[in-house]
Amino acid sequence: MHLACALVIIISAAPAAARDLVGQVSIVDGDTLDIHDERIRLWGIDAPESTQLCRGRDRRPYRCGALAANTLDAFVRAKTVRCTPVDDDRYGRIVARCAVGKVDLGQMLVSRGLAVEEPQYSHGHYGADQLAARRAGRGIWAGRFVEPSFYRACMHAAGGRVSECSDGTPGWR
Template identity: 70%
Template structure:
């Protein structure tokens, strides 16, 4: 009996090993922007890979030292760029909040690169491996977006909000 089963098992193992690895399907469609690094496509919550944008309620100081809503500016800029375009998001990972982490493009333009190059998001090098380093350096040197004044890095802002719960305390007030 074992003699008759072994060829079938061997064939099945070979077929499994020869098959291409399973990958998650790209998400394609028009997006609604949640904030400067998060969007929804067909009900799927997507976090842009390799970047971190200010939180929606976060405030920063501009070149003129006045407070402005940098989180809202980031979200509105991403929304204006993506509006009416079909996005293609290639899943890379998931995060602890159940979101899909993906590299997304609109008209061939990488949304993470778009946000970092305008100074509206910071590169997360621990995930991106430096993919946006040149874009961030150029934005910083040119004083674009966040780099035009002072800001609290988004992870520090979130930590402060968990501890204190008030935007006035956690945004750059100085």
């Protein structure tokens, strides 16, 4: 009896983040969503920030971060999303692999050129998708862009402005 009670206590004490989160989501940005009041960062990818600008084939700036977020929003709208937690990040968000049916949301974004793979986390899982998007000139690969991590660093630095951080170096591709 004591063993059974101990097992119930241990099982109920397991972190909630270890369980899949399933339901409709709201989009925060191109790689972050909310489901059941939980903030979730998509595993293995990094999308341009909502305010970030990229340059298209025509060299004109466009809101690539907003495009990533809007595309993700349109894709998941009124659909059930399943997120399987992988880790937590330094901001306390759940890092998860999320899908609509059999469509991995990270893979969808990378293959459309709306996000870049983070191989240090994904271990190359989206590498072929990114290479195909780059070769086909899809999304951000059609023109030039600053890596999202460099954009964030620039914006957090004193005096970071969208236009300067979107077009600056380092991180320019």
